[in-house]
Amino acid sequence: MIVVMDPGARKEQIDAVVNRLQKEGFDTHLSTGVSRTIIGIIGDKTRLTGLALEAMPGVEKVVPILQPFKLAGREFKPEDTVVKVTPDVHMGGKQVHVIAGPCAVESEQQLMEVAREVKAAGATLLRGGAFKPRTSPYSFQGLEEEGLKLLAAAREETGLPVVTEVMDVRSIPLVAKYADVLQVGARNMQNFFLLKELGRIDKPVLLKRGPAATIEEWILAAEYIMSEGNYNVILCERGIRTFETYTRNTLDLSAVPAVKRLSHLPVIVDPSHGTGKWHLVAPMAKAALAAGADGLMIETHCRPAEALSDGQQSLTPENFAEMMTELREIAKVLGKEIGGGKQ
Amino acid sequence: MIVVMDPGARKEQIDAVVNRLQKEGFDTHLSTGVSRTIIGIIGDKTRLTGLALEAMPGVEKVVPILQPFKLAGREFKPEDTVVKVTPDVHMGGKQVHVIAGPCAVESEQQLMEVAREVKAAGATLLRGGAFKPRTSPYSFQGLEEEGLKLLAAAREETGLPVVTEVMDVRSIPLVAKYADVLQVGARNMQNFFLLKELGRIDKPVLLKRGPAATIEEWILAAEYIMSEGNYNVILCERGIRTFETYTRNTLDLSAVPAVKRLSHLPVIVDPSHGTGKWHLVAPMAKAALAAGADGLMIETHCRPAEALSDGQQSLTPENFAEMMTELREIAKVLGKEIGGGKQ
Amino acid sequence: MIVVMDPGARKEQIDAVVNRLQKEGFDTHLSTGVSRTIIGIIGDKTRLTGLALEAMPGVEKVVPILQPFKLAGREFKPEDTVVKVTPDVHMGGKQVHVIAGPCAVESEQQLMEVAREVKAAGATLLRGGAFKPRTSPYSFQGLEEEGLKLLAAAREETGLPVVTEVMDVRSIPLVAKYADVLQVGARNMQNFFLLKELGRIDKPVLLKRGPAATIEEWILAAEYIMSEGNYNVILCERGIRTFETYTRNTLDLSAVPAVKRLSHLPVIVDPSHGTGKWHLVAPMAKAALAAGADGLMIETHCRPAEALSDGQQSLTPENFAEMMTELREIAKVLGKEIGGGKQ
């Protein structure tokens, strides 16, 4: 971290900053320029975040230099993390996994039907919401435990491991009982109590990026989970909020290679929420793969027009299968493969 | 709601939409234009949100016409809501209340000292964080119950009712035991389980706007609380996330008169988080008052440079007192008054 | 367009809106719902934009239904436009063209060297700035006509047609004398006098998306050029401005399939400006291709560290050649090819 003093900062103000830092155990080095003094700080930078140096008299600004994360950072662990969901499904390596299924679990028939279809087309994980975060309290809120049971039954039949969202600290044990991967939704990305509790379970966590979260804040949210002991975190880009209204969100695919540079964690992409329009899903899924994503999450529904939520962004099984064929071709030239040989 | 069909939509596609709507109990009226057919929908619009009409063949888009909220909306209740925090402190009427205190409760001495100062300068509620949401897991996380006890002690001495944040559903009973107003932080604005639980208590809730939340989504979050029975919701604008980096957030003061038009709930402003720079707090507090805010929330610390969090945006007691003097003058010409006569 | 009246709108207010519309030659149809009246409008909608219906008493809002563009819209012209830059270089068809070269033309040697390199690696157009839009007046502003002459000389030697920016209406004749494609920079996307003048020349125009422009506004800027008679417009996505600061802009690749649905014009992508970091350029170029882009624009410099502008986002010839190899593979599986057979 570097402290930039005001052009008119007095010597005693500069001394006060230096003394404060030394009292806290940091080494400092001063550099006196033509118009201003700059104070560099040496020591364990993570301890600095609590000091409100910008509030000290004569300080113009404090400029962070280092990445604020440790466990999630590539500096800390240079090699890629591979999250082992099951013995066959590893996220973060050569295999690119496609997680597919409906936005919400609505009924046994709806789920089983689509689960069979996506399995047949090459999906290697099943998604489906049992607890649904909805902007309006009057929208469908999910089947809750009944939905979890249906997901487990679908896994039983298809062999596909299950990814589902947990919204509430109190229901972590319940969701963990049925799910293979616990998803943190975008709106909960900075629900720190939820993150900490998920750091204490032994199942992988899929952490969606918040709609207003920078890449750095997103990786720091992963750090919350990891700092409690659970290192199996999969990041999921799902679009950020911008002024553009044609799409539901603006899918930030640059975040994929950016995260890969900053962190060792696997990163996947959800073009369904990222675009909000089914006809943009396949092009953006292909783009995500080409940008280096380790996986994709695709909303699929046998009859989108009857879906209880997000029908307008869901693919039909036919569209899904067509997209999978194209993805396989692209994966091949990238030296990757969709799903695993054993599936 | 209005359904706009594709220019090339076929008659059977139009019929299918109409049939679906009629099956769900809605009346429809068709309007056939030069290039497109438009279907208007009559009936209880809140039931429409679950239908994924945009996923039906031939549909170009669905245009919502009505506000999606009920209990929080001014159409539902035209007169202003006044939230009675204590017999003397009413939010939403002629009195403009200033909530002041430190970002985080750090120690008995720190809290008592600043509580006495803000009381003397005219603050009518005390704020202070016992549970702190921090971007990094390595930052100070708050004193927890010890902090709540100190807040209660400060109320005991100063008579100021206490506003403090609750971050976790599990700690609602604990926080409610000590606090007069429970605050939902910006990052939790769409933590729907937390909102629902707060809808079942009998204390006022201060609901901060999320950094990526539209005004409509913010009022819908209040609707979550109200739909469970708690009508005492105070909205708090605290800045949204934009491309501008000079300020921590972009304080959206237009939201104040906008909320007043759409909703009957009181709305206050937090210029400390809204700007992130102490020297912008007083000008923006005055601006918020002039824009029609029912209250202000101001971070204050006796020694900002030693604060464990947010020191750079905290006022000293001297700056706070000076600001209060200016606010009193402006309030007078607006036909309002700062704090209450009985304080 | 649809006019939504206030819940409390009186009959004479509704009549006033209907009368005004009929006076202007529109047919209207009224629909009286439970809480509100809605007025649909039939006729030539483009004439409606001038009427400030929202300012009439009793009007709550006006909801546009149709796309506001004509000549640029796919409804107007369903088949893809192919812009013929030269007999060999057609933008918008099966061939995907890569435009490469330095951000700014700096010297004969610098330009010739990189022009030969990108030609050898498969680029089919040469880019280079002679007039440079710079945020600070103290930054390098370009070689002006001298730069244009160097570009023409580089075309002479390599055969690559030249794309270069025109910033000022007064220099259109000069730039048009040397360039094959005239580029409108992002900051000038709504410089309407410049757009209109470019509508009167007979060379193709490359129109970059403004950093705060919606997809609709971008296509309307193309409409400005087309409405003056020049139909040879190529759209170029180059990132929008968001809160994310890790990248220079947020490259909005969803805009590629979105534009293809709304418009018949070719659309290319500039991942150099879109990301601002050279190490993100190749992944995002591949992603753009997979998303359906008709071309790419890549900043390339033989010694990026010595570049007078944008060095941090420029590829070296080696990185460029490597990226081209990967792009060729992906193009193949997409049924496209990079550059033309004759190159």
Place this chain on the structure above:
Amino acid sequence: MIVVMDPGARKEQIDAVVNRLQKEGFDTHLSTGVSRTIIGIIGDKTRLTGLALEAMPGVEKVVPILQPFKLAGREFKPEDTVVKVTPDVHMGGKQVHVIAGPCAVESEQQLMEVAREVKAAGATLLRGGAFKPRTSPYSFQGLEEEGLKLLAAAREETGLPVVTEVMDVRSIPLVAKYADVLQVGARNMQNFFLLKELGRIDKPVLLKRGPAATIEEWILAAEYIMSEGNYNVILCERGIRTFETYTRNTLDLSAVPAVKRLSHLPVIVDPSHGTGKWHLVAPMAKAALAAGADGLMIETHCRPAEALSDGQQSLTPENFAEMMTELREIAKVLGKEIGGGKQ
């Protein structure tokens, strides 16, 4: 400026950066931390912007320390600039000026009528557009020179100096012939050729903030004008583009005290474009005044519902007069006054 090297940067990479800087005439100071080396740079920082240090091997990032502007900066000139529009109208001092009038000049009657009204209510400058920048080429584009003549005639009658927009470098002489203050519209804030030409005239320039411009870029645009010799620049905040759609833009009132800290130039606010809704104009005008604005720009029309543009955000003369009464009261308690004593 500070250069932060990669954790793994080699000694020869560090030496290369230092050598390059020394060759360019800068002094450097090295600071070797636990994980990284940081290079501080001493010398004339404005010359650094051309060097692409981030493109050099081993460099992680370059962190700017100083403000990039000179003439417009408060460090360069600590006392406030007062722009003298006429002997009676000075912008930037104790008097707060209200610029009022229609969005577009439509006819002699329309302009004269509203000019008399706003003059009577206390406006001290008249605004009106003769050249209109419109998103669609099919919208009303202004009366051009005829409009300028009408503005001059209105000044003749009312004595109000005229503010009007210039969109095209070629029409600067024409606009300067009729106007007292030349306005640069938001979409042209980075039309650098226009800015430079306006730097060579001897009339004040009103520079609107671009919808995607940071405060720093806005002041740099003023620097473009000033660097050519015209120091009479008035800044105008008019809202930035964000995800919020209830308002046309998000009026960033924090920019007022922020600009006052960074620059000595006067800054005014346009709540009409900033909000896009007439019922938000008066509250935000009052807020802007309280935040410290040196003036206001208010769209006013005698019959907003018949306005050829922006009717929905225009005040009627009655609303305008009522707002002026409130502004006068607030100005008084702020130690300022609306308009001038002689008006």
